[in-house]
Amino acid sequence: MCPVVPGGGYPRPVTTTAVRPLRADAARNRALIVDAARRLFAERGLDVTLHDVAEAAGVGVGTVYRRFPDKDALLAGLVTAKYETLVELAERAAARPSGREALREYLLGAMELRASDRSLSTAVMRAAPQTEQALALRARLSEVVGGVVERAHAEHALREGFTADDVPAVTSMIGSIADRTRGESPDAWRRYGLLIADAVCPPAGELPPLVGEPLPPPTSGTCAAPRP
Template sequence: MSSIAARPLRADAARNRALIVDAARRLFAERGLDVTLHDVAEAAGVGVGTVYRRFPDKDALLAGLVEAKLEGLLALAEKCTVQVSGRDGLRAYLFGTMALRAGDKALSNVVMRAAPSTAAAERLRGELSEVVGRIVERARAEGAVRAGFEPSDVPAVSSMIGSIADRTREEHPEAWRRYAALLLDAVCPPEGVLPPMEGVAPQSFLSSPPTCR
């Protein structure tokens, strides 16, 4: 059974759950796996008992974060299936996943590696894989995708941008956008557009790379 909910929640319960998930996302991103449920309750502004009612232990909370992440990706993918063209749909999905990961502060790696698998998460992964497959195939049918690119490459592409965002967040918080444009145009260039380096100015940090944190 999903750690999120097996049936619709009351409005106040749904609000509390959203507060808990948002607080947990921030804290795990900032501190890693040392966060406790008490920490989450304090950050969410709810009682510890409220957290335990929704998530009885840290594993359940991590699983809930994974499910919430997959739900967000699935919602994004479904929106991209109705773009005017397959090219537009794939570009929108790729950039959307890059943007989500860029704002993630490495939470993806922390949570995805530590969270136990759940039936709900596996179901969501299956649905996401099917929808993303359709997005890529539609673009491929238009001849809009670089040869060899597969749906399974999407996480790697977004992870590359996430790594850049994590490195440059403090000094150059928007730097990831340049590299997102380069990758996006390499995988699925806009119709009639020249190679991706054309017209994209390098960031000032390139002459003095930031140190890893």
């Protein structure tokens, strides 16, 4: 489950130092900046600039740079928050009575998170800067998801050969569909998310029908898009 950076190895931790409490206006600006960055990264991915963040937050770009000297510093805090959300999802799923239910809940939940957040895969699963806290959360996520996968295998509910390391890949695949269809059909990804979940860990009993409609073939030079 642990992500690697291109070329091997893991992202280097970003060290943090204690700082004095912020004044009320500085704290308010920081909250505006973080909220704007979270929204922009989720909508547009990691190509967002600090100038974009400043404009969305309604503050001067100098204010952003005083709080975050570069985009990596801003991303470090957001990555931690994303891990916290994933760990919370995994631990809630792990409390389900069976490994089958636990894995399906986590798979479909992680797909939904990725479908709504364009930056999730690139920030968490690639080379974004990560604090010691984020690295500890990543280790916890790997532990919990690995345990869920083991339970599902022990119940013979999971396709042979599927591992916890496959989870980020399948969520990223569904995210790609969500990114391409978000404007016209924001729920189109659910059909294919369910298809993958059923393929690797089918529900007990009869398979339910797929939701939604299949995407039409792409036209020349374009990506697949939902039917009008």
